[in-house]
Amino acid sequence: MEKLLEVNNLHVSFDTYGGEVKAVRGVDFDVHKGETLAIVGESGSGKSVTTKALMQLLPKPPARIKEGEVLFEGRDLAKLSEKQMQKIRGKDLSMIFQDPMTSLNPTMKVGNQIMEGLIKHQKMSKGEAKRRVLELLELVGIPDAESRMKQYPHQFSGGMRQRVVVAIALACNPKLLIADEPTTALDVTIQAQILELMKNIQKKTDSAIIFITHDLGVVANVADRVAVMYAGKIVEIGTVDDIFYNPQHPYTWGLLGSMPSLDSADEDLYAIQGSPPDMIAPPKGDAFAARNDYALKIDLEQEPPMFKVSDSHYAATWLLHEHAPEIEPPESVKRRMKGMARSASGNSEGDQL
Amino acid sequence: MTRYIIQRLVYMFITLFLIATFSFFLMKFLPGTPLTAEDKLSEAQKAIVMEKYGLNEPVPVQYAKYMTGLAQGDLGVSFQFDNREVTQIIMERIGPSAMLGAQSMAVGTILGMLLGLVSAIYHNGFLDYGSTFVAVVGKSIPSFVFAGLLQYFVAVRLGWLPVALWEGWEYSILPTIALAIFPIAIAARFMRTEMLEVLGSDYITTARAKGVNKFGVVFKHGLRNALIPLITVLGPLAISLMTGTFVIEQIFAVPGLGEQFVTSVTTNDFPVIMGTTLLIAFLFITIVLVVDLLYGVIDPRIRLTEGE
Numbered sequence: 225m226e227k228l229l230e231v232n233n234l235h236v237s238f239d240t241y242g243g244e245v246k247a248v249r250g251v252d253f254d255v256h257k258g259e260t261l262a263i264v265g266e267s268g269s270g271k272s273v274t275t276k277a278l279m280q281l282l283p284k285p286p287a288r289i290k291e292g293e294v295l296f297e298g299r300d301l302a303k304l305s306e307k308q309m310q311k312i313r314g315k316d317l318s319m320i321f322q323d324p325m326t327s328l329n330p331t332m333k334v335g336n337q338i339m340e341g342l343i344k345h346q347k348m349s350k351g352e353a354k355r356r357v358l359e360l361l362e363l364v365g366i367p368d369a370e371s372r373m374k375q376y377p378h379q380f381s382g383g384m385r386q387r388v389v390v391a392i393a394l395a396c397n398p399k400l401l402i403a404d405e406p407t408t409a410l411d412v413t414i415q416a417q418i419l420e421l422m423k424n425i426q427k428k429t430d431s432a433i434i435f436i437t438h439d440l441g442v443v444a445n446v447a448d449r450v451a452v453m454y455a456g457k458i459v460e461i462g463t464v465d466d467i468f469y470n471p472q473h474p475y476t477w478g479l480l481g482s483m484p485s486l487d488s489a490d491e492d493l494y495a496i497q498g499s500p501p502d503m504i505a506p507p508k509g510d511a512f513a514a515r516n517d518y519a520l521k522i523d524l525e526q527e528p529p530m531f532k533v534s535d536s537h538y539a540a541t542w543l544l545h546e547h548a549p550e551i552e553p554p555e556s557v558k559r560r561m562k563g564m565a566r567s568a569s570g571n572s573e574g575d576q577l
Numbered sequence: 578m579t580r581y582i583i584q585r586l587v588y589m590f591i592t593l594f595l596i597a598t599f600s601f602f603l604m605k606f607l608p609g610t611p612l613t614a615e616d617k618l619s620e621a622q623k624a625i626v627m628e629k630y631g632l633n634e635p636v637p638v639q640y641a642k643y644m645t646g647l648a649q650g651d652l653g654v655s656f657q658f659d660n661r662e663v664t665q666i667i668m669e670r671i672g673p674s675a676m677l678g679a680q681s682m683a684v685g686t687i688l689g690m691l692l693g694l695v696s697a698i699y700h701n702g703f704l705d706y707g708s709t710f711v712a713v714v715g716k717s718i719p720s721f722v723f724a725g726l727l728q729y730f731v732a733v734r735l736g737w738l739p740v741a742l743w744e745g746w747e748y749s750i751l752p753t754i755a756l757a758i759f760p761i762a763i764a765a766r767f768m769r770t771e772m773l774e775v776l777g778s779d780y781i782t783t784a785r786a787k788g789v790n791k792f793g794v795v796f797k798h799g800l801r802n803a804l805i806p807l808i809t810v811l812g813p814l815a816i817s818l819m820t821g822t823f824v825i826e827q828i829f830a831v832p833g834l835g836e837q838f839v840t841s842v843t844t845n846d847f848p849v850i851m852g853t854t855l856l857i858a859f860l861f862i863t864i865v866l867v868v869d870l871l872y873g874v875i876d877p878r879i880r881l882t883e884g885e
Contacts, residue, residue: 281785307790314788321786326779331801331876341787376877392787 228400228432229255229278234292234302236270236277239285243504247273249456250292252530255400260426260433262443262464264479265453268500271436274453275402277302278434279317280309296400315345318393320403324385324410328377334388335373341395360391363428364421383414387421394425402434407442419446440483444468449536452476455501455511462537471553472531472539474518481557494556510542518543518551585869589862596858597851601643604850605636611656611845630656643851652855653848657841663852666837671856673743674826674833678819680753685760686811692761693768698795700773708765715762724755724828741830752829756822760814767810771803778802804875812868816860 236248248270255261263271276282278294280301294301296317301309318341321327329337335357342353354373361369364387377385386406393401403422407415423446426433435446443450444464451461452475460473471477481494498515501507507514513523520542522528531544543551552558610632612623627633631642646653652663692708699705731751732740739748775781776799784798823835834853841849873880 279786281782310788310790312788313786319783319786321779321783323779327783329780329784329798329802330878332798337783340784340789344788378878389783392783395787 226257227254228257228297230293230295231274231278232293232295234274234277234294235290236273236282236287237290238287240504245503246506247456247503248277249506251453251456251458253451253458253461255432255434257399258426258430258432259448260435260446262435262437262447262450263453264436264438264440264443264450266438266479266500268503269453270456271453272404275319275404275434275436279313279319279402280304280306281313281319311345314341314398315396316399318396318398318401320386320389320393320401320406322405322408324382324389327389328385330377333374333376334380338373338388338392338395341392345396356395357391360395361388363394363425364388364391365417366391382410383417386410386414386418390418390421390425394429397429398431400432400434402436404436405438406435407439408437415442422446440479452479455506456503457511457540459512459541460539462533462539466534466537470533470537471557472533472537472544473541474516474543475512476539477553477557478515481554494554510540517554520548582866582870585866589866592862593855593858597644597647597855598640600851600854601640602636604847605639607845609845611847647855652852655841655846655849657844657846657849663848666849667834667852667856670832670834670837673749673831674822674835675819677749677752677756677822677825677831677833678815680749681756682760682811682815682818684753685757686764688757689761689764690768690807692765694772694795694800696765696769697772697776698791705769709769712762712765712769715758716766718758719824720755720758720822721824721828723758724752724825727751727755728828741828743829743831748829748831752825752831755828756818756825760811760818763810763814764807767807768803771806772799775799775803801875805872808868808871808875812864813861816857816864819860 231251231253234248234251235246238245238247251270251274253261263274265271273282273287277287277289278296278301289302292302296312301312304312328334335354338357338360339350339353342348342356343350348356357373358369361373366372366384366387372380377388380388386409390406406422407418410418419442422433425431433446435443437443447464449461449463450467451458452467452473453459454475460467460471460476462470467476468480471480475496478494478496482496484493496515501511501514509525510516510519510523510528513519516523522542528540528542528545530538530540532538533544542548610627611630612618612626618626624633631639634642643653650664652667654660655663655666689712692711696705696708728740728751732738738750740751742748772795776794781794781798784794789798822833823839825831826833826836834856837849838853840846841853
């Protein structure tokens with residue numbers, strides 16, 4: 225498959241009074257045409273910052289891309305001017321935000337908010353743009369589009385607003401859609417509807433999606449590949465099957481283990497001990513070592529490189545080094561993996577909610 | 578909507594009635610009579626004058642008479658200004674005050690908003706500090722200081738504009754500038770704070786993610802959302818400027834309402850005090866209604882729906 229986006233060694237820092245917060249510390253990944261890459265990790269792991277940096281939406285200052293490149297169709301977005309970015313944002317790259325209650329302009333009619341991108345990027349006339357808005361509203365499943373487009377956001381429910389946000393993002397048929405926790409602020413039934421909607425739209429438009437979430441259930445449902453982030457780095461990346469059935473990094477084990485499931489009703493829910501490191505002064509060696517039950521001596525000294533597990537699967541843990549001891553994932557994670565395999569072979573949709 | 582406006586008009590009427598009543602009785606508590614300053618009159622002459630204006634009647638009777646006159650649009654006759662009708666005096670005096678007020682409000686609001694916008698857009702930059710400095714100076718230094726400085730430098734030293742008096746449009750320029758400093762400072766401060774808050778909100782990120790440029794972000798998406806607090810403070814400010822500012826009118830010798838009002842209070846000119854108070858009250862509650870209606874125009878969430 226053709227590469228659409230290639231992120232190489234991306235570093236993003238925030239200059240604060242307390243010091244330089246190294247939010248993203250060398251991230252590499254790529255996204256192919258038409259695929260969905262999920263980025264998972266706990267709050268503060270750098271997921272949102274990474275994607276906002278791709279779109280150049282971070283406020284500068286305090287944010288700053290220290291080094292690295294973001295190649296989108298061969299062009300390095302990190303080096304483009306604000307003017308050049310304005311031509312790409314909303315056209316080739318677009319974004320769906322977390323909270324639909326605040327991400328729409330309260331004083332502008334919904335139709336106009338969707339139209340804005342069309343008029344700007346596709347040089348449509350008002351009439352053409354209006355026809356396209358009606359199409360889009362139908363696509364995202366908003367009934368009675370003709371009268372709805374003349375209404376304001378406060379006249380829509382949360383789920384309906386998120387559909388509007390999706391319509392805005394889709395307006396110009398973007399090649400890459402970044403969804404930053406698009407279902408986190410919605411209730412569970414609406415979450416499922418929005419996920420379904422996004423999957424259907426991807427089938428129709430064939431755009432690539434970067435899906436940020438901390439809900440592993442959602443990942444299993446929508447993603448082709450998964451990148452696990454911790455303390456500003458990708459610690460493991462692979463296909464959904466790689467990550468769910470053959471996880472290598474102890475942090476991934478912890479994430480999978482701490483996901484509640486129907487099978488785990490008899491046991492205590494696993495939690496990763498401790499808290500994320502201070503990103504002003506990240507620890508020496510592996511940032512996860514302090515919270516890692518399987519940490520080796522070298523973890524405290526030297527950062528692990530990316531070890532290749534298979535052609536699609538890489539993980540940054542010394543446990544994969546040839547001299548490392550053989551360590552099995554904990555029992556609870558193994559049980560979870562078996563449970564996953566069972567539910568995946570049965571009904572693959574909707575059961576994660 | 579129509580029902581709402583009618584309802585508000587009824588409330589306005591009641592408010593005016595209450596204000597008229599309160600100020601009438603408060604005024605009667607003022608020490609002295611309109612004749613306190615007239616040393617040359619004998620007691621008997623004073624009694625005749627008091628009789629003529631009905632001032633020797635019991636206060637409730639005077640009140641009833643005044644209110645009857647008011648209901649017919651009669652504000653009475655001034656005790657001091659050659660027996661002229663209060664309505665006539667106010668009409669004559671409101672012109673210069675309203676003109677100065679309207680001009681300084683327009684200049685102040687526009688310049689202040691621009692300053693505030695510049696501040697917000699170039700947040701923490703050189704222009705921001707510059708415009709914040711202007712706002713702080715404008716808010717903390719009283720307008721009569723500026724008035725004096727303007728008169729000295731622009732009128733006396735440079736001779737570009739007349740120092741004082743009211744004989745043509747060019748006479749209104751200096752007082753307008755002196756009066757505009759305060760609204761400039763207020764508008765700049767509110768605009769800056771509100772715009773900064775709006776620019777940090779999620780829907781602005783959405784707009785930027787659409788590829789909207791800086792100008793579009795600020796004017797198309799930001800401005801309308803930042804206006805609500807601004808019009809809340811600017812409405813009442815406009816009234817106080819338009820109904821006469823005593824100090825500025827004195828300094829520039831403008832024959833305005835402010836000067837008139839103060840003279841009438843010191844001389845116990847009851848009908849003029851009442852007339853001016855009622856006019857200011859009327860303008861005030863009208864502006865409050867207009868501001869309330871503007872909220873709805875600016876923010877659809879505050880808009881009223883019919884028959885709900």
